[in-house]
Amino acid sequence: MINFKLISALHFDCQEEALSIDNHIGSRHRACSLLAAFTLAFLSQSANAGTTLPPNVMSTCVFTPAEFNGIFESGSVSKNGGVQPANSFAFTPNSLCSFYKWSAQMFLWLTSPAPSRAGGGAHVFESPLFFAVSPLDSSGQRDLIPAAPGRSLPFLPLISQRGNKGQEVVFDSKGKIHDVVRAAVGPNGKLLARDRAGQSVEIDNVQAAPDGKPILLDRANRRVDFQATRGGAPTLFSDTGAPLALRADTVLVNGRPQLVTTSGAVVQTEEGQAGGGALMAQNGSLVFYLLQVNDVWAYFNTGMKNNKITNPTPTTFPTLGSGLGQITTVAQQAPAPFTKSAFPDNVAMAVEVKSSWIETTGLANPDDYITIDATIPTYNPPLTTPNNTRSVQADTKQTKLALVGIHIVGSTLDHPEMLWATFEHVNNSPNPQYTFTTTANDMGTQPADGPGGWLFSSTGATAANPNNQRISPEGTALKAVTGQTIGPSDVVRINPWGTASSSAQFTSNNTDIVSLNKNVLGLLAAGDARQNYLLVGATWVLGGGPPSKGVIVGTPQMANSTMETFFQPSNCFDCHFDDGNMLGTPSGPSGFDGGLSHIWAATRPLFP
Secondary structure (H helix, E strand, C coil): CCCHHHHHHHHHHHHHHHHHCCCCHHHHHHHHHHHHHHHHHHHHHCHHHCCCCCCCECCCCCCCHHHHHHCECCCCCCCCCCECCCCHHHCCCCCHHHHHHHHHHHHHHHCCCCCHHHCCCCCHHHCCCEEEECCCCCCCCECEEECCCCCCCCCECCEECECCCCCEEEECCCCCEEEEEEECECCCCCEEEEECCCCEEEECEEEECCCCCEEEECCCCCECCECECCCCCECEEECCCCEECEEEEEEEECCEEEEEECCCCEEECCCCCCCEEECECCCCCECEEEEEEEHHHHHHHHHHHCCCCCCCCCCCCCCCHHHHHHHHHHHHCCCCCCCCCCCCCHHHCCEEEEEEEEECCCCCCHHHCCEEEEEEEEEECCCCCCCCCEEEEEEEEEEEEEEEEEEEEEEECCEEEEEEEEEEECCCCCCCCEEEEECCCCEEEECCCCCCCCCCCCCCCCCCCCCCCCEEEECCEEEECCCCCCCCCCCCCCCCCCCCCCCCCHHHHHHHHHHHHHHHHHHCCCCCHHHHEEEEEEEEECCCCCCCCCCEEECCCCCCCCCCCCCCCCCHHHHCCCCCCCCCCCCCCCCCCCCCCCCCCCECCCCC
8 A cells, every 4th residue: 555644744844954955055955856766666666566656746735734735624643534415505616626635534434433423333334324215126216225234235246337218328439329220130149231142241350441441351251342322331120120221331339340220320240349348457356336325315215205395395405404304304203213313414414325346356455445245146157167158146145345446426505416425445447558747847747557556457457458347247147248258358548537538638637636636645544445536537517517507527537447347438428318307217228217326216215
């Protein structure tokens, strides 16, 4: 673990020494240069253990020491000490940094030991302040599961990625979202095209010519002289037999050319790849996912479903004290055992959390992770069996899981669209090269991360074809994607700190996020497990309001490499698009048919 506190202290001592030896300028410069060299060497030694932050980043976004002490329950920093939630009720940002600091404080709060007012517990997120959200049942509904000692949380071995209407989607290499259309397949599950003689041919591979036009190869890797439209596009049919109108070009999805329709939908053949899938870490553990909401969210949802919140009926998540008061009344009037006199941490407002976890088995440094005891499924044959292509869920087991990623979404004053932030463990995935502003106000370049020590990559950021899915769901079973075996994927975080390299804000946004990460890690007490987690980015709507009518700002192309692994680059609001509804619209195969929240509509109330 990188001791940023030590480095910060040494840097401070160098500055103090400079003040006391003004008559010995040469000595001062040599001493500071040696210290800088030591700092760089110290950081470089940790490069194989995870993400390295450039030591000379300009401090554009920071907590002051006094400010950071003030967010702790005790009034001062302590190892794994309790942190108060950000006051979302009184959130008054004066810069982009305000949003990033809100994100950092919310992460530290969620991963703090739960105080007695919250019912106690190892962490706030597993205290009575939070409810787990069940997966969809056979009727397309979800349940809220209260935290209780010994109660297993519903960890799932796969994650669903759906568009704003619940439809299957993919993202191309430029971050553009595409709906998915299913094409007819042959007996081997491969795409069916027609050659010039009108005969059906199974297509094993789609490539792109230099001009972007599609090249179709059969199972023998021979180029197919396909039957083409007047514009040069292949002739294909959907899985229902309807002709597909294709463009005479391709788009890149996860590094591979894909056929695309004239309406912009990407042609897919394999179920599960577009709607979501499973991910395996390099230690052989599946990634398990957990959905949670806080008590304010749960009672707000219940009050709305039971028509207890009216005059006026809210159309957004709560952002004002009046809305919080209505929700508190619902809790006070709730039947036992759901009666609550107040929400202990009500200033957090409404919060949704999605987190990702792996087994601690095989981790060289399990103490560097936030952990939880859990019950997870087992598979037969074991997923790590060589050349395995299909495993069936067989049983369950008790194990310890380590946190590797977390999305934090919360409503605040003037921001009903909610603030969307994501964090990852430092050892997760390599970053490509990026630029930042240095302490000398120059542009610095952080090199691409190399191989070694990554949880989700056996290579570095220069992997030839990263982020390719190998595992897809088949009911409760897991199967290999066609042409693959079940195993770990090599993952790269495409946009290191949530901003595309083509953006004019690339360097400045990177600087803000790296600056805050370096600041927070340096202010936390040595040995605090939270020193091993980094803010990847946060996004929201400028001035607040519906994403459909506003300007999306912050780090708008952030993705968590453990949750949007195969959907990079992307944007939260591409899928969580309000479409005129700032809560969630019911119906649809995934429990929603539009709206901001994908779990709002399908969640049953806590009580009738």
